[in-house]
Amino acid sequence: MQPILIISISIGYVALLFFIAWMADKREAAGKSIVKNSAIYALSMAVYCTAWTFYGSVGRAATTGLGFLPTYLGPALLAPVWWLLLKKIILISKSQRITSIADFISSRYGKSTFLGVIATLVAVLGIIPYISIQLKAISSSFDLLVGEAATSHADVPFYLDTALYITIALAAFTILFGTRNLDPNERHGGLVAAIAFESLLKLVAFLAIGLFVTFGLYDGFGDIFNKGAAVPSIRALFTLESAGLNGWEWFWLLFLSMSAVMLLPRQFHVAVVENTNAGQVSRASWMFPLYLLLINIFVLPIAVAGLMMFPEGGVEPDSYVLSIPLAAGYETLALFVALGGFSAATSMVIVAVIALSIMIVNNLVLPGIVRNQDFRQDNPYSINTSLLGIRRICIVLVLLLAYAYFKAVGEQYSLVSVGLISFTAIAQFVPAVLGGIYWKRATKKGAIWGLSIGFLIWAFCLPFPTLVETGLVNDRVMLEGLFGWGLLQPYALFGLSGYSPVANAAFWSLALNSFIYIVVSLNTQQSPLEISQADLFVDIYKYRSGGSEYEVMRRRAKVRDIRILMNRFLGVPRAQSLLTAYENRHRVDLSRQQTAEANLINYAETHLAGAIGAASAKIIIGSIAKEDPISLEEMFKVLEQTKEIVEYSKALEKKSAELERTTLQLKQANEQLKELDRLKADFITTVTHELRTPITSIKALSKIMLDNRNMPEEQRAEFLSIVVTESERLTRLINQVLDLEKIQSQPEDLKLEPLDLAEVARQAFNGLRQLMRDKGIVPELIIKDAPVPVYGNFDRLTQVVVNLLSNAIKFADDEKGQVHLRCYQGAKGGYIEVQDNGPGISPRDQELIFEKFTQISDSDKGKPQGSGLGLFITHTIVSQHQGRLSVESAPGEGATFKVTLPLYTEQPGHTVQPSLQ
């Protein structure tokens, strides 16, 4: 076949892929994404099936019989629990905007930069052999097609090596595919569509050759196996034991493939990072195993047919799928099959290299670059462009490394054995990832130590011996052990021998990895950030709706700085739309804010993490934010508080009931205050009104006298006497208002002392006796000789008696006035009674008379003289003595006012507190 034909077809195929990717991107932009289809998702996961599957399975089957199977059995066995495991990883990754498996591990353990570096190194070094076998598969299929089967790539100078040009072409292809733009979420819809197409193509191609061999060259499955069974060496293949596979080996192969299908960087990329909807996992978990079944159906028939067609050897079993149609003269079919192999290899290379380049940039390169940079300078150039440049360089470097490995060792090993080296490396992630999503106690140090030790054992047990065989390292190590220690033989580590190198390496590396991971975790402390990340990862279902419930860092940053960072790392349009989305969701106007709240900082960090990885995002945000880490104590306090919420809410209920009561009391108090205020205002209005009345008479009459110099003497005398009376009234009013003010506002001035109430009554009576006589009233004082001891203020109590007597005098009968004053000691206290024989007080009025300015008018006598304050003052004073003032009266039968005061007993400490009425 002409090389030019093969190259043209390959280029045509690549162009088709680009077209598919372009279409998918276009549809996605139009909102009609095909990538959201579960079948596309499952097909994209079939990137698991590489050239290893396409060519290597048949090769493996031809040498070890069923030995090819565990690689596919493992994923198929695991698929039923994907909805649990994979879905959880997807949800975590979406919430944290994880960009790669290394990012996932770094993010889980406190966004550790160091752990990100280690995980990246494990992934890159682990995958390079795997990529190299794809190069090998492509170049050897090319060689086969052009008929140069015998040439060895190791012998030709590199510039004549087709594999190098294939590598370069692949690099260009990958760059074109994976780094057209820097998607903030590392999602490439077009890429996924192209990968899905490639998966479909390789399946169709493999089924085509399978059908051709089984039903074209032979007469169905029975025919092939019957004819094959006739050959003893072939019959031997169909037993597990003779294939060198026992339970131990199978266990490790199953385990490795199970971890690979989820944790290989490219698998993680298509299954997690490119995932658009966690719900797709459910359908993929039966579609993907179905795909594996289909692509494996014809492996054994092809292998048997190959063994029968090329019994003398000379044809590599890995190339049977091509050699058979070529030998049978079906060149077009061979070309189509080669295209399937090409698609299997290219899809793996593209996705793997993109995933690795993301990892290298985000976890190796960026943390170093951003650590000491100040991004606050408002640089109009987005860092996007330079990131893409770095990523392109990474792609080229990874592929060249793979080519170098291929040149050095790849050719001497079968596809499957080299692939398993990579599987074992990737399996080192298992403890850190599984523990990371199910075990909160796992610490960063545990992950670092476990991963490092596991990786070193892997490196020593698997890639290292391959270097020995190429002559790069002295082969004495293989037999005598490292440094001459027998225990350190790569293929028989710690004296364990008798198993395949892969099973051995997997056992030791994973056993020690897990053991150290657990022991170190149990003996180290987590930082607050680790605790919160652990919480988020393990309890992702709890946190799905929002971020972490509690803050780990109290961070402060300027809104302006955050805007600049987002502009530079996400591009201005994307940053702007994200910030607008934030403003809408939180109903804030960021242009008015100086300082960013914690929410905004977390938001920015998560979205930056989507572009540059969690560790780098943390560093960049750290460069603009002041951090006050919350101490462990505070953290525990927060956690305890959460536990206490139940008790707290109970207490809260109680409190709220109390609060209600208090509110009611306050409301009442407020009402009372308002009422008091209103009363005060009324009081002032009334007082001023009361003052106006005497002033009116005084003013009017004085003016009359002033204007009428020659008025009769008697009239002048009458007017003058009115002026004097009204002036006295005015004075009395003023005095009483002042009295009242004093009594009400300064009750603490009230000095109480033991005194004889009878003496008070006697003095007050004597003071008014003359007045009563002048008015023709018959006064009577009824007291006994015995003193009536009460505790009180002499002057105030005198005022009480005088007020009551004055009232009695005022209302006593005009003709035969009688006023009786009694003072006596009763069972319940000391009593003062003032009785008159006036008109009496109606029951309705009895309720009013103790109020301020209440003056009971009499239809005959009109308004009584007085301020209306007397009884109110009296009542106030009595109350302040903790006494009682009451009235007994009926209309026409006079009135009796009665004061009751508590008796004074000479008990020590007995005091009567003035009441604050």
Add this chain to the structure above:
Amino acid sequence: MNKQTTKVLLVDDEPHILVALEYLVKQEGYQVFKASDGESALDLVQQQSPQIVVLDVMMPGIDGFEVARRIRNTPEHQDTRIIFLTAKGTPADRFQGYATGGEVYLTKPFDNKELINTINEVVEFG
């Protein structure tokens, strides 16, 4: 108008104020009647049909506003002019005074000349 034939009713529950009012109005030449509460004031209005009523507001029993209202509601006393003379001086009080049919609203303590001039003006210009 002849002042001798013009009847002025003075209503106030403060006897001393009534003394001063009586002196002033009589000196001006009017025919004076006095009442110290709303009830007797209405009786006197009924009996004497005074042209002018000088009316206090705060009184025991029927207050001044009510007295004014009743006078206004009596058709034969439509021409009676009411002058309020009271210590209540808020705008609300004044409003009520005019609303119930008062001609003039004066507050205590009053100015003798102003009161007399007011009475004269009301008598003269209706």
